Amino acid sequence: xxxxxxxxxxxxxxxxxxxxxxxxxxxxxxxxxxxxxxxxxxxxxxxxxxxxxxxxxxxxxxxxxxxxxxxxxxxxxxxxxxxxxxxxxxxxxxxxxxxxxxxxxxxxxx
Amino acid sequence: xxxxxxxxxxxxxxxxxxxxxxxxxxxxxxxxxxxxxxxxxxxxxxxxxxxxxxxxxxxxxxxxxxxxxxxxxxxxxxxxxxxxxxxxxxxxxxxxxxxxxxxxxxxxxxxx
Numbered sequence: 001x002x003x004x005x006x007x008x009x010x011x012x013x014x015x016x017x018x019x020x021x022x023x024x025x026x027x028x029x030x031x032x033x034x035x036x037x038x039x040x041x042x043x044x045x046x047x048x049x050x051x052x053x054x055x056x057x058x059x060x061x062x063x064x065x066x067x068x069x070x071x072x073x074x075x076x077x078x079x080x081x082x083x084x085x086x087x088x089x090x091x092x093x094x095x096x097x098x099x100x101x102x103x104x105x106x107x108x109x110x
Numbered sequence: 111x112x113x114x115x116x117x118x119x120x121x122x123x124x125x126x127x128x129x130x131x132x133x134x135x136x137x138x139x140x141x142x143x144x145x146x147x148x149x150x151x152x153x154x155x156x157x158x159x160x161x162x163x164x165x166x167x168x169x170x171x172x173x174x175x176x177x178x179x180x181x182x183x184x185x186x187x188x189x190x191x192x193x194x195x196x197x198x199x200x201x202x203x204x205x206x207x208x209x210x211x212x213x214x215x216x217x218x219x220x221x222x
Contacts, residue, residue: 043213094208
């Protein structure tokens with residue numbers, strides 16, 4: 001599986017957009033980019049995933065570069081409840097398990 | 111639509127005891143997997159079930175076992191508990207194996 005690289009931590013102002021980068025330079029053509037987050041003491045929460053095209057849902061937008069070597073998760077209007085560890089992973093469609101790296105600790109400040 | 115439900119949320123057990131954790135997947139989801147999460151080891155895969163059959167198993171001792179019922183609900187059991195088994199145990203479900211995985215809130219197990 002390809003590995004991902006994320007910044008260790010980042011701060012964001014409440015109400016502003018949070019842009020979380022992820023590098024996956026060795027991604028294979030059949031690997032999807034997934035994002036999860038984990039708020040302290042809770043289970044990981046699925047956010048969004050994509051293969052090649054940009055994706056948007058009610059939680060976030062996912063921008064994948066044309067060469068697919070990196071992506072950005074965008075939280076359009078961060079709130080204090082978005083404070084969490086965000087995990088970017090790559091996964092083939094039939095992979096039966098998930099592996100999380102260290103992720104990015106995002107702190108949203110008032 | 112209800113999410114993945116795990117019970118109990120918190121429990122304290124003594125070394126040597128056994129514990130059973132329960133999981134109800136999202137309605138319609140037939141694949142269930144279990145993970146252990148600790149600060150030191152991170153997220154570790156335990157096992158995966160589909161149609162009442164264990165399809166994959168992680169690198170855990172035989173004290174860790176599980177099963178899936180015909181309604182897709184699942185249980186995992188840990189026997190002869192050790193202090194090192196203290197962790198957050200997560201159940202996750204997907205429509206079928208390989209689809210997007212959704213996690214429950216987890217069961218916090220403390221072994222004293």
